[in-house]
Amino acid sequence: MIRSLQDTTTLHNGIKMPKFGLGVWQVKDGDEVVNSVKYAIKAGYKSIDTAAIYKNEDGVGKAIKEAGVPREELFITTKVWNADQGYDSTLAAYESSIKLLDVDYVDLYLIHWPVAGKYKDTWKALEKLYNDGKVRAIGVSNFHQHHLEDLLANAEIAPMVNQIELHPLLSQVELRTFCESKGIKVEAWSPLGSGKLLDNPVIKEVADKYNKTVAQVILRWDLQHDIITIPKSTKEHRIIENAAIFDFELSADDMAIIDGLNKNERTGSDPDNFNF
Ligand code: A2P
Numbered sequence: 001m002i003r004s005l006q007d008t009t010t011l012h013n014g015i016k017m018p019k020f021g022l023g024v025w026q027v028k029d030g031d032e033v034v035n036s037v038k039y040a041i042k043a044g045y046k047s048i049d050t051a052a053i054y055k056n057e058d059g060v061g062k063a064i065k066e067a068g069v070p071r072e073e074l075f076i077t078t079k080v081w082n083a084d085q086g087y088d089s090t091l092a093a094y095e096s097s098i099k100l101l102d103v104d105y106v107d108l109y110l111i112h113w114p115v116a117g118k119y120k121d122t123w124k125a126l127e128k129l130y131n132d133g134k135v136r137a138i139g140v141s142n143f144h145q146h147h148l149e150d151l152l153a154n155a156e157i158a159p160m161v162n163q164i165e166l167h168p169l170l171s172q173v174e175l176r177t178f179c180e181s182k183g184i185k186v187e188a189w190s191p192l193g194s195g196k197l198l199d200n201p202v203i204k205e206v207a208d209k210y211n212k213t214v215a216q217v218i219l220r221w222d223l224q225h226d227i228i229t230i231p232k233s234t235k236e237h238r239i240i241e242n243a244a245i246f247d248f249e250l251s252a253d254d255m256a257i258i259d260g261l262n263k264n265e266r267t268g269s270d271p272d273n274f275n276f
Contacts, residue, residue, distance in 0.1 A: 005044050005243045009228060011160040012183040015137045017108065018075050019223055020243065021047025023189060023230035029056040032234055037063030039236040041074075043243055049163075049189075049230045050101075051079035051112055052093060057100035065102065076101065077108040077163075079141060080126075082276060085111070085118040090125035094134070109135045110163055114147040114271055120154060127157050139163065141189070142271040145178045152182065163187040166227060167197055168218060171262040176227070187228035192218055194267045202261060206254045213241060220245045221258045 008016035022040040027033045033056040037048055041063070050060045057078060064074060078101065084093035098106060109129060111122050119140075126138040139161030140151070152158060162179050166172045166188035179186050192198060198214050207217045215231065219242055222229035231242045250258075269276075 004246050006046055007246075009185055009226065011137050011185060012158065013137060013160060015107070015160070017137070017161070017185070017228065018045075018047035019228050020219070020245075021045055021049055021075065021077075021228075021230045022239065023049045023232040024056055024060060025051070025054055025189070025232055027054070027056055027232065027234055029059045031059075033059035034063045034066065035236075036234045036239065038067050039239045041067040041069055043236075043240050045239075045243065046073060047075040047077070047230065049077040051081065051110075052084070052097055053079070053081040053112065057097055061100060061102040071103060075107040076103060077110065078106050079110040079112040080122060082113050082115045085115045085122040087121045087125045090122045091128065094125075094129055106135055108137045108139060108161060110138070110161065111140045111143075113142045113274060113276075114140070114144075119147070120151060123151055123155060123159075127155070130157060137161065139184070142269075142274075144271050145175055147271065148178070148182070148184070158182060159184050161185045161187050161228070163189055163228075165190050165266055165268050166222075167191050167193040167267075168200070168203065168221065168258050168261040169193055169197065169263050169265040170267075171259060173262070176225070185228060186226075187230065188222055189230065190267055191222055191229045191231050196267060200261070203258060206250070206257060209254070210248050210250070212245075212248060215242055216245050217250065217254075217258070220248065220250055221255060224250055224255060 080093045129135045137160045139159040141163040203214045
């Protein structure tokens with residue numbers, strides 16, 4: 001039973017990562033991101049997920065300072081952008097991210113997308129950052145099974161996390177099973193299907209039974225599947241709503257109903273076919 005929004009999952013190197021956090025993709029730098037992160041920390045969130053390409057690391061850092069919580073109580077994730085991939089450029093990108101975030105280290109550093117011909121060198125740089133004690137955990141994002149197999153063939157350290165698009169219309173069962181077999185934790189981006197799933201009538205019917213919202217049911221479905229989840233919102237009431245998922249449990253039947261919604265339908269790019 002998952003009891004609180006501070007509950008953690010243990011990565012394969014022993015580091016504990018919160019199962020639930022705030023994503024800040026498409027949140028504007030400045031007041032918007034500063035406020036979102038502060039609302040979340042005030043509501044008890046411990047984990048914040050950003051990326052260099054979101055161009056809001058600066059604001060995330062400002063919010064962390066203003067929130068006044070000890071740095072070590074938080075779990076900060078950021079990601080190396082595609083244009084910075086390669087060994088030396090990744091090391092430089094990391095320095096730039098921690099400077100913007102104004103922190104001494106990040107908890108989890110991810111390769112944002114599997115850029116062909118580059119992600120293995122990028123991974124070597126992440127391994128160096130990890131071995132040098134600069135990051136507490138390293139991982140990837142948007143990696144299919146074949147990308148992971150290719151990476152694992154030469155890796156000294158296996159990724160601790162694979163952050164992928166995952167929601168009830170794209171439940172990624174095969175990739176989840178593969179990751180589990182390799183000790184890689186799965187983290188969902190756009191867990192609400194970028195908002196597209198919020199009027200889904202099947203989930204609404206389930207939600208009504210528990211007196212919960214569609215968003216809460218989807219996020220609870222993630223947790224019960226051992227999927228780390230990081231919904232994005234800029235609104236304080238939704239940031240609070242999204243975290244109120246630790247006081248109910250979906251039955252096996254209701255989990256199966258939501259599992260049955262999968263259509264392999266993406267809202268974002270396919271990692272085998274992206275042009276950025
Ligand atoms: P907003 O930031 O205006 O709250 P995802 O995490 O899947 O990318 O979904 C994020 C989208 O869903 C954003 O557009 C966000 O809008 C919206 N959203 C987040 N939480 C909720 C909620 N509890 N109810 C309704 N919309 C939500």
